[in-house]
Amino acid sequence: MIITKQKELNKILEQLKGKSKVFVVGCAACATKCATGGEEQVKAMAEELAKNQKTITGTIVLDTPCDMRIVKKDLLNNDKARQAESLVLLACGAGVQSIAQVCTDIYLVPVLDTLFLGSIERLGNFNQYCSLCGDCIIDETGGLCPVTRCAKALVNGPCGGAIGGKCEVNSDQDCVWILIYEKLNKNTAHIKKYRKIKSNTSITKPQRIKSR
Amino acid sequence: MTFKEALKSKKFIITAELFPPKGTNIQPLLEKARLLRGKIDGFNVTDNQRAVMRLGSLAICRLLQEQGCDPILQMTCRDRNRIALESDLLSASVLGIENILVLSGDHPTQGDHKEAKPVYDLDPVQLLKTARTLETGVDLVGKKLDGSPQFCLGAVVNPLADPLDLQLAMMEKKIEAGAEFFQTQPIFDSKLLETFVAKTKEFNAKILIGVFLLKSAQVAIFMKEKLGINISSHYIDRLQQATSPLDEGITIAGELISQMKPHVDGVHIMALGMEEHIPGILNKVK
Numbered sequence: 001m002i003i004t005k006q007k008e009l010n011k012i013l014e015q016l017k018g019k020s021k022v023f024v025v026g027c028a029a030c031a032t033k034c035a036t037g038g039e040e041q042v043k044a045m046a047e048e049l050a051k052n053q054k055t056i057t058g059t060i061v062l063d064t065p066c067d068m069r070i071v072k073k074d075l076l077n078n079d080k081a082r083q084a085e086s087l088v089l090l091a092c093g094a095g096v097q098s099i100a101q102v103c104t105d106i107y108l109v110p111v112l113d114t115l116f117l118g119s120i121e122r123l124g125n126f127n128q129y130c131s132l133c134g135d136c137i138i139d140e141t142g143g144l145c146p147v148t149r150c151a152k153a154l155v156n157g158p159c160g161g162a163i164g165g166k167c168e169v170n171s172d173q174d175c176v177w178i179l180i181y182e183k184l185n186k187n188t189a190h191i192k193k194y195r196k197i198k199s200n201t202s203i204t205k206p207q208r209i210k211s212r
Numbered sequence: 213m214t215f216k217e218a219l220k221s222k223k224f225i226i227t228a229e230l231f232p233p234k235g236t237n238i239q240p241l242l243e244k245a246r247l248l249r250g251k252i253d254g255f256n257v258t259d260n261q262r263a264v265m266r267l268g269s270l271a272i273c274r275l276l277q278e279q280g281c282d283p284i285l286q287m288t289c290r291d292r293n294r295i296a297l298e299s300d301l302l303s304a305s306v307l308g309i310e311n312i313l314v315l316s317g318d319h320p321t322q323g324d325h326k327e328a329k330p331v332y333d334l335d336p337v338q339l340l341k342t343a344r345t346l347e348t349g350v351d352l353v354g355k356k357l358d359g360s361p362q363f364c365l366g367a368v369v370n371p372l373a374d375p376l377d378l379q380l381a382m383m384e385k386k387i388e389a390g391a392e393f394f395q396t397q398p399i400f401d402s403k404l405l406e407t408f409v410a411k412t413k414e415f416n417a418k419i420l421i422g423v424f425l426l427k428s429a430q431v432a433i434f435m436k437e438k439l440g441i442n443i444s445s446h447y448i449d450r451l452q453q454a455t456s457p458l459d460e461g462i463t464i465a466g467e468l469i470s471q472m473k474p475h476v477d478g479v480h481i482m483a484l485g486m487e488e489h490i491p492g493i494l495n496k497v498k
Contacts, residue, residue, distance in 0.1 A: 151330075181375065188380070191381050
């Protein structure tokens, strides 16, 4: 799930300067799970903006704002949205940009910071275990990703700086290489053998997939 | 005898770490180097250590060499991608720098430019391998070089790391990738040293054990509590009771080297900016 957090209100109001009629859009998927863009947060945002002299023309929580088909069906021709001068978007970067691709003639104010692809431990506790690098090696590392979970993204083994099993960079984090070592039944033969040169996936991984 | 020749000989090897200045005033560093010339085998020049921005290691290495000091260029994986690392390896070679110590490098969040982008495009194993690849006359993508370098490569190992097995596996991996020598974290614990020496006896690389100049009991307590380095309370007591803790620290460092000397290939002295006291330490070595 995509983890997001809301920006400060003053920053949002700054972006809305000069716009009086506003329509608020939420997300029923990840942002609802994160409690950053669900029904409740959309309502709270509308109330907060109303307190700050904005006219709320309406609100909607889209099923999945990252799906342009949904945006076309439920938002593009929404009358109340069309009455507004600005859409306030409580969605992740993918959601916001899907909306931007479809709704080309209206001013957009995204109000969430998109943090990472996260695993939920419990509500409010999210962990980044995968960084979507596009060159997955967790089949070799006991299902644990050093690219994401090692502070230095070391792919061939640990730096040796861990103290009491914790990362030298962040003492709240376990050293993922020690976890991998334990997952591999403390057998170092595999780690010794394992060789990997990272590809610079931010450039080489597909930015776009087309089935035809 | 050059550092590389010393590595190949039976000589007890002594290297020390020098920090480039934050700024362009290089005179104090060159003074310290002059004091140590002829007394140690290698001058290990740090690469923005602790992720604190400083003058570059390569420039200092060249200046040291011009003064008759054999430099060891530290290269971290933190700040440069593979293009820059390969290019700097070639640059080092044409400047006559052949000793390279490869490290991952402290993370930017531990330094003074906390918002800097951590690069880590290659890791230490890959960087060693990269240097060896350049020696064969091609670069990392297989393109032919017009003139190829020769290096003497080193890496680091932490004998204090737990599990030690994992560190030993990394050491073997680094040796296979091209490391000819290692330097370690400071060791104050003779039991631990004994275990480490026994377990690495068969490894085909020279190991220089870290020796740290403790200037005060506070430093020792910090290293023990925050860095997990086992420093016996005996040493801490001595530093606390000494009228000059620095002098006591010099004596302790000398004692450590004397104890290690019969068992190890050499030592790497970390004096943390107080390199002018290294001759004093060496005078205490029996």
